[in-house]
Amino acid sequence: MEYKGWDQVEAGAVLPSFEDKNCDVVRQKQEDRNYAQTSSYTASVADWRVFKPVFNKDVCIDCQNCWVFCPDTAIVSRDKAMLGIDYDHCKGCGICAEVCPTNPKSLIMFFENEENEEVLSKWPEKKKKEK
């Protein structure tokens, strides 16, 4: 996208979210929408992350706690099932891993430079409850 200089920006500028003016936001899923370049959906904050959440599908119970508490709309959830993490928009705050209720957790924070496959292969075992 081409940035305008300070003296080229018009006062009272309007930033459209979509290319198409009649976009039905309520019924269209994010991947079907025709986002304009001025929507922050097209931007990325991936470089903010120090830790990243890794999602393990085998343990997940689709409770959607992570979806509702994610501040960055970075949990991809379709048709009542959790699909994964949108790494373009995730800032690595760790709320999703904190609110995950399963045992072991299906979302765990790891260092950004670790490989997802490698981490998934050594996922922690179920912990017994301490009495």
Added chain:
Amino acid sequence: MSKIIKNLKQFSTSNDRFEGAHLLCPGCAHSIIVRELLNCTDDNLVIANATGCLEVCTAVYPHTSWDASWIHIGFENAATAATGAEAMYKTLKKKGRLKDPDKPVKFVAFGGDGATYDIGFQFLSGAVERGHDFTYVCLDNEVYANTGGQRSSSTPRGSSTTTTPAGKVSYGNKKYKKDIVAIMAAHGAPYVAQVAPNKWKDMVKKYQKALATEGPVFINAMSACTTEWKFPADQTIDVSDLGTDSLVFPLYEIENGSKLTITYRPKNIVPVRDYLGVQGRFKHLFKKENEHIITQMQKDVDKRWEMLQRREEAGV
């Protein structure tokens, strides 16, 4: 026409209308609160936003995070902008000049606690007094977080901020927090409520009720601030939990200026000390010479809870 949301799975099928890659801090509760409001309804929304964290972070040139009509207005007049749009909409509807007159449109104003409690208070008061059909949501993080953490009239007693720093002579902010919910209820607004992001179902219910109510609605939302309350980013929901369970932020609603209903009663009430202990801004209160502030705070919270319960029983 509000959407029916029975459980979290059903809620998660909503198509998000608040996009990611805004520049709010990691773990900020603002976006959780805003996202739920945008997702809990199918109606078109017109949003006015006062200056503050939410505004500067969601509309950084050249990007916008909003999939709804959104306008940024001065620090003080988010309520005025929303009511102005509402008045124009009503007039155009009366004159038959709307393209789609049957499609419901809701008017929402967002403001931080600085924009609501202090700077925009007169404008909010006026808008509620005029009786426009709009919803005002105050994102209450108890400090001017956007400009570096100056105290606002929402800052609780004993909190250390950049303008009321705690040290050898002072224990931080000496003034009490303004009870904005009671003030707005006293205006005779048809619906006034307090919400917290950790109780998502309670929040969605109140939002839907607010949007369905005709007339001015005020909602005070607790918004835990990782930067100014000084706790780790992943603890936002836990800190909010402690806030509601220790009754520092009781969740209740007031209808028609009088009928008070408590919507969440914690099973185990946590001492206020636990809520203060997780936040860096209250660290100094745990020194020996400041202990009396905590005792006083616990007393105030208990007294308020007692008052709320009595008011609920009496129904006045």
